[in-house]
Amino acid sequence: MKDAVAIERPVVSAYTVPADAPEADGTFAWDTTTVVIVEITAGDATGTGWTYAPASVAALVDEQLTPAVLGRDALDIPAAHDAMTKAVRDTGRPGAAGRAISAVDIALWDLKARLLELPLVRLLGAARDEVPVYGSGGFTTYHDTHLAAQLNGWVHGQHIPRVKIKIGERWGRAAGRDVSRVRTARDVIGPQAELYVDASGGYTRKQAVRVGRVLAEHGVGWFEEPVSSDDLRGLALVRDALVCDVTAGEYGYDLPYFARMIPSVDCLQVDATRCGGLTEWLRAAALAQAHGLEVSAHCAPHAHAAVAACVPNLRHIEWFHDHVRIESMFFAGALDPTGGVVRPEGGVGHGLELRTAEVEEFRVV
Secondary structure, eight states, rough: OOEEEEEEEEEHHHHEEEEEEEEEEOOOOEEEEEEEEEEEETTTTEEEEEOOOHHHHHHIIIIIIHHHHTBBTTTTEEEEEEEEHHHHTTSSSHHHHHHHHHHHHHHHHHHHHTTTTTTHHHHHOOOOOOOEEEEEEEOOOHHHHHHHHHHHHIIIIIIOOOEEOOOOOHTTTHHHHHHHHHHHHHHHHHTTTTEEEOOOOOOOHHHHHHHHHHHHHHTEEEEEEOTTTTTTHHHHHHHHHHHSSEEEETTTOOOOHHHEEEEEEEEEOOOOTTTTHHHHHHHHHHHHHHTTTTTEOSSHHHHHHHHHHTTTTTEEEEEEEHHHHHHHHETOOOOOOOTSEEEEOOOSBTTTTEEETTTGGGGGO
16 A cells, blocks of 8 residues: 655646637637646655636635645545635635635646556546547637638547537627627538537527527537526526527536536536536536536646546537647647547656746746
């Protein structure tokens, strides 16, 4: 049996990376993305985790989470996770604290796998060898030529048979352009590829139903956040009125959130970089399975690849343009989605190594 090995003080850094083009969804626009990276050492191994969050999350890790995990046995992740959750009681678990816990938890799982000299997928226990992915981007700021080039790259270049674009532009005030862009997307990808849309909560309930019925004519099978994810009754009403799957859950920061969300969706989205890391992601997946639902991993594809391979009720992971670009820049060992799947068994831990020197120019903390 492996002897106890104590967690040393985490090293936390934050990097802000400019987008390769202006980006927006239905309700928000951005031109940079910040990633907070946590490195945790125990014995002769170091684990790496990350979250996409404001740089201030790095200070939260230092001030509130480090005292909770420092000196603990690196193999006892549930104990560390529980200690972190208790440490942020007064701060509040949702939001920044949830993202901070997530980054530390992902690092701890990577660390444990490296201490045991195992691929993370083997430590967790695989349910499948391949993890389906879908290409995700199609920002509302893209003109039709840019949109077509991105979709072509996924479907005809990398042979990813499922893609998603953003709609709900300007809080639902450009529904005509939304439908036009969906028509363009279908023309580009052809009749066989799966087409998904994400309204980012931009529509009202009745508007979402009206738009959703038009989208069905173009074979849209996945309608993400047609209304606000806080409007659980609205999600259920839209779900019951449409033939496509209605999905949400990316803003879940704890298990009670997912318990409330499950009755309103056809597929539950869970984000390990927000919900509390791999520990809570697995719990949410089990909760969904108990109610007959599949789960889909939201964004941060390399943070999810191993854990997604370890649940029987997985639908897919999101191959999100922004995060794929950053993770490929920041880590050696990035996965190849050609053929529409990734295979997360490469090396020990999650198989990624931080390129510290190469990304130094983006460091803000």
